[in-house]
Amino acid sequence: MAILFEHVTAVTMDEERRVLKDACVAVEGTKIASVGTRRPDGPFERVIDGTGKVLMPGLVNAHTHVPMALMRGYGGGCDLQTWLHDYIFPAEAKLDEQCVAAGAALGLAEMIASGTTCIADMYMKTGTIARQVLEAGISANLSCGGVYFGAPEDFSPEKCGDCQNQTALTEEWHGAGDGQILVDASIHAEYTSNPPLWQWMADYAAAHGLRMQVHASETEREHQECLERWGETPIRLLDRYGVWQNGGTAAHCVWVTDEDMALMARRHVTAVHNPVSNLKLASGVARVPALLSAGVNVALGTDGVASNNSHDLFEEIKLASILHKGVTRDPAAVSALQALEMATVNGARALGRTDTGVIAPGKTADLILVDFTAPGLTPCHDVYENLVYSARGSDVSMNMARGKVIYENGTFVTLDLERIRAEVEGYALPRIFG
């Protein structure tokens, strides 16, 4: 199907970071066919008038646990460890496939309505999440968050549940939907596993060409205890096992050292900044200006909504820009453009998906329209200022993922919100919290 956007302000995020006024962007199938200010020749099955709207790349949420939408606001006001052990882990122990499906669908609906077209997710029952993502229509790098609590000497891949999960996930889902689903290798965190798992996961990633997802240096306690146990920071310790050889994402990085940053830049490890979650859980403020100076690719994530409590990535974009200005007292820290890069091109790079996060011919048509006619986006002196500091997820009027319009003017095309709500309220919540 060929679709034309016309009369739109196109924030391309291309290499020249061009912003085109009164632009035309044509989509054919799953790809962007042309970008310019001249109307291309048709025919087009659909022409979308973008007057008063900004067309930009769909957002990349580079760290989330999408089914945790079920736990929105559950156990608020605690520190990370109390919250995990007293609230989240007991609730998660009751999750079955049907709960995960319902939670994933709910979380995906929220993401789609607020402009996300691509995610990196880490959660259990990952195949179930993959099915929900395929149905919803966005793209995802999925991982199962490998843990291993056994004694190192007892480790064997055959008896390690998450090695088995990883293998099954990769075999069934890696590359599914013409690349809509990619499977990443993953280690939940240093403190939830030990060397045999790290070695196995590193070797597995190398053998299958997979990227890696890890939580790293989220809290000071985690970072310090790792130093005490191993004499190394989480980032450097895992590197000793070859975990980063295909690159990947290190979520949080609140407490990473300058040496960690240098290593991350060298190994093409993305720091996924989750400012809302890090503040809410009192983990601290990641040194994002230092990460950028060190040449580290910085992307953005919402984390699970249980610690956010929202999947609206526009909020992370704004906070990523203003938080570091305030904390470092430098009004030039993390510019509006840099924050927008984190949520688009940097996020795409983080996931190894350089075909998204940008409006350019040949790229995947992951595109969103933002309505600039609302009072809260009027006037527009600078399109980046408005996108970063004034726009909300609720200003997204259309979400196109892989060339298909999946959300428009408040209506979901691929998802059935009534069915999702019935599953969440009728089945999942009673089962987990009833």
Place this chain on the structure above:
Amino acid sequence: MAILFEHVTAVTMDEERRVLKDACVAVEGTKIASVGTRRPDGPFERVIDGTGKVLMPGLVNAHTHVPMALMRGYGGGCDLQTWLHDYIFPAEAKLDEQCVAAGAALGLAEMIASGTTCIADMYMKTGTIARQVLEAGISANLSCGGVYFGAPEDFSPEKCGDCQNQTALTEEWHGAGDGQILVDASIHAEYTSNPPLWQWMADYAAAHGLRMQVHASETEREHQECLERWGETPIRLLDRYGVWQNGGTAAHCVWVTDEDMALMARRHVTAVHNPVSNLKLASGVARVPALLSAGVNVALGTDGVASNNSHDLFEEIKLASILHKGVTRDPAAVSALQALEMATVNGARALGRTDTGVIAPGKTADLILVDFTAPGLTPCHDVYENLVYSARGSDVSMNMARGKVIYENGTFVTLDLERIRAEVEGYALPRIFG
């Protein structure tokens, strides 16, 4: 007119902070007539079904410069002084009454759509703003932000423009609309005036029973230069002239000392916390947990949208709660309830309007409905967690100010958005920036 809300979850913010499920709230004229779980006897001209919605007090934006909506995103990326002197002051020099009217209407529209029913505003051409507020239907404490750049020995009230402005504003507008408009005395800031104005304004406030609005200790530089000039902090210096004798609001308070806090608590001076603006302008992070511990009333403001760039107070609520958790590394700092208090009851107290900010019989019917059926507000484990961390201004489905529905389901009742847009784009922007 009598209106009944039924089947609603009422977050009352009353003294017991009651949350009533399946509640009925009746409104008669401008007042709340009854609150409870039993349906009161009618007749009612209108019955509003609140199923799936939360009814809460309208929000109080306790520090703003509403016509600055015209400068949204203008001159971004600068520090406060550069931004003011190179961008904002030159633009403001071109403002006429028609620009201020257009900007005020635009800013009020944004506030109303995002749930605000009461504001404290400081800006020039204040009578024009008063007319826009009256038309829009919300309540406002207005001030003209007194400055005096002359030599102290040359001061005379007759020749001081802002003394004349203050007098005219009070005479024409204080108490207008049955208290819809209140006039506050004001001093823009210590660094834009000197002792004769402070003395005159303090005496004037005392003689007319007015509260005071001041910017205080927003930036370290302002705070330190005041100390160097006068040997006192702004809060204490102004107190020597009797500025706080009727209480009032000190906006920002990023750099206030422990002694300032003790004085503010004694004098009933509210600290208006503007977390987004303070971060964006790199001013720093106000010590809100310390202010609360010292017994200071803390309210919330957006500041002008030129440094925000939004009038959505829900964002300030969330940030006020999460920012201090992250910066102090205490997950119990500024609870969800405390943040909500800042935007409701504390804001009302800040403005000397104890008839708003609460759902209780006899209080002014300043009420908003928040739609909890959106994916981003599903599920609801805790109504405060959802209101503070998940809700956006865009989730507000109805705004009732002083008993009148002024906004409902995206439609303004008192304001004409097309006319506002025509005034902004056709007249104000060309005049200021053309």
